[in-house]
Amino acid sequence: MYRLNKISLGVIAWLVLIGAGRSDPTKQVILIQSSDVTLRADPDSAVGRYYTLSYEPPEALSGADLERAVLELVVDVSAKQREGYVSEAPVLEIYALIEPLSDDFDPGRLHRASRSVRPVAAGAGRHVVLDITTIVRSHLEGAIRNHGLVLGSVTGMREGEFIVVPGNFPQGAVAQVRIYRRHEVVPAVRRAQSR
Numbered sequence: 282m283y284r285l286n287k288i289s290l291g292v293i294a295w296l297v298l299i300g301a302g303r304s305d306p307t308k309q310v311i312l313i314q315s316s317d318v319t320l321r322a323d324p325d326s327a328v329g330r331y332y333t334l335s336y337e338p339p340e341a342l343s344g345a346d347l348e349r350a351v352l353e354l355v356v357d358v359s360a361k362q363r364e365g366y367v368s369e370a371p372v373l374e375i376y377a378l379i380e381p382l383s384d385d386f387d388p389g390r391l392h393r394a395s396r397s398v399r400p401v402a403a404g405a406g407r408h409v410v411l412d413i414t415t416i417v418r419s420h421l422e423g424a425i426r427n428h429g430l431v432l433g434s435v436t437g438m439r440e441g442e443f444i445v446v447p448g449n450f451p452q453g454a455v456a457q458v459r460i461y462r463r464h465e466v467v468p469a470v471r472r473a474q475s476r
Contacts, residue, residue, distance in 0.1 A: 307348070307461060307462045308461055310458070310459055310460070311336055311337070311339070311457065311458040312452055312454035313334055313335075313454055313457060313458065314453075314454055315453075318447075320332055321382075321386070329434065329442055330433065330442060331431055331432060331433030331434070333378070333382055333429050333430065333431055334429055334430045334432055335427075335430075336429075336430070336458055338417055338420055338421055338427070339460060342421060342460065344418045346462050346463050347421060347461075348414075348463045348464075349459075349460075349461040350458060350459065350461070351410050351411065351459050352410070352413045352430075352458050353408070353409070353411075354409055354445055354446075354449075354457075355406055355408050355409070356401065356443045356445055357406065357407070357443070357444040358373075358402065358404060358407055358444075359442050360403045360440065361442065367440075369403050370403065371400065371434055371440045371442075372398050372401075372441070373398065373401050373434065373441075373443055374397070374432070374435055374436060375396070375397050375430055375431065375432045376391040376393070376395060376396050376431045377391075377392040377416040377419060377425050377429075378391065378430065378431060379391070379428065382428070382429075382431070386435070388436060391435075392419070392425055394415070395413075395415045395425070397412050397413055398411075403441065413458070432445075
């Protein structure tokens with residue numbers, strides 16, 4: 282019995298190792314390098330500093346095939362006092378740009394329907410995940426031309442400031458976009474018929 286258990290454990294360990302070496306065809310990672318990120322400051326002090334990010338979605342992916350897209354980055358967060366109130370979790374926003382950004386910040390260039398937000402606790406080295414599925418799907422389907430993204434506290438309360446911390450992702454990337462593709466579940470009956 283002991284030998285059988287030992288063999289079973291060996292087979293399980295081998296299967297885990299084989300499985301760990303395979304790539305997941307339903308997931309892809311797009312790295313955003315420092316050359317893809319620009320820190321901007323608007324003369325309007327209410328907006329403050331914000332970032333523009335560029336990325337290229339996978340060419341072989343359609344909007345219908347996209348299950349989910351998330352942006353991951355690390356930020357240092359400081360809260361601003363506003364009318365005697367300090368929010369300990371300022372809101373980080375991300376928008377798609379509907380046309381190229383000029384020198385001045387123009388909220389009319391932001392695609393409001395694609396907005397994604399997340400409150401982030403004030404402090405250093407905060408790992409943030411933002412769902413940008415709507416943005417990526419709009420780019421893939423051509424509903425919005427890909428002029429990049431705007432990230433920061435640019436509308437609403439403008440209650441904090443976010444500094445993107447580079448070098449926390451593979452190859453020293455500033456951020457990464459995880460793309461999850463839809464995968465087809467084939468019922469066992471259909472698989473048996475196709476053989």
